[in-house]
């Protein structure tokens with residue numbers, strides 16, 4: 001692929017002969033298999049992650065104990081209880097998978113003499129080394145200062161999931177934003193219905209809590225729902241747009257020159273969510289088959 005070194009001068013990257021592998025310690029013996037547990041020890045990220053779970057639990061509490069259990073219509077309560085709790089479970093499962101999946105970290109410290117020799121570079125061929133984590137940087141990888149690693153197709157570091165969003169966990173992140181947007185919308189609709197029904201009835205019969213406590217709990221839930229509905233649906237739209245165009249958030253920000261093969265929007269979706277289209281696209285438990293989808297990359 002053609003590119004002039006001047007275009008790539010943003011990072012400190014040198015030709016093979018100047019990589020100075022002697023400055024890199026050999027990589028740790030631990031393998032980087034996708035089955036290994038991945039967790040970033042970042043205080044801010046851990047606090048944001050815990051807050052996310054607590055906000056979902058607060059919404060669960062208000063929906064179940066303030067609105068659904070005291071409601072007189074059993075079918076209404078069961079239907080909405082199943083839908084809301086199912087979506088909340090999928091949101092938390094997606095959050096957990098986004099947080100604990102290796103986003104596509106490049107092996108740390110692999111810029112050793114042996115590794116560079118094993119690449120059998122042709123004269124004039126350029127490889128890039130990250131000066132911060134001493135790794136040979138694949139195309140489209142970026143260094144994250146929170147994860148302290150280079151991440152393949154890094155989109156951004158998200159403190160709410162305490163992880164980078166990259167090649168291997170973008171599906172879980174998109175599902176997380178989608179399920180949070182859906183439970184926010186569902187909660188807002190239930191709060192609106194609750195106010196409509198309870199204004200006609202006696203408030204004391206409408207909730208097992210006192211009327212002022214009920215109103216405060218519902219107003220707090222409405223604020224939370226509205227805030228997160230706006231935030232996560234904008235994030236969801238941005239993510240789907242960047243997946244369709246196969247351009248990460250960082251590449252858009254840096255206005256990087258496009259050096260990778262162009263695929264159809266549909267094929268770009270398959271690369272992230274797996275091939276072929278199935279219900280597993282919506283499941284945070286199904287690992288997308290990136291390899292298979294990549295095989296179809298030239299099919300338009």
Ligand SMILES: [Zn+2]
Pocket residue numbers: 130131132133134135142143144148149150
């Ligand atoms: Zn790096």
Ligand SMILES: [Zn+2]
Pocket residue numbers: 144145146147148156157158163164165
């Ligand atoms: Zn990161």
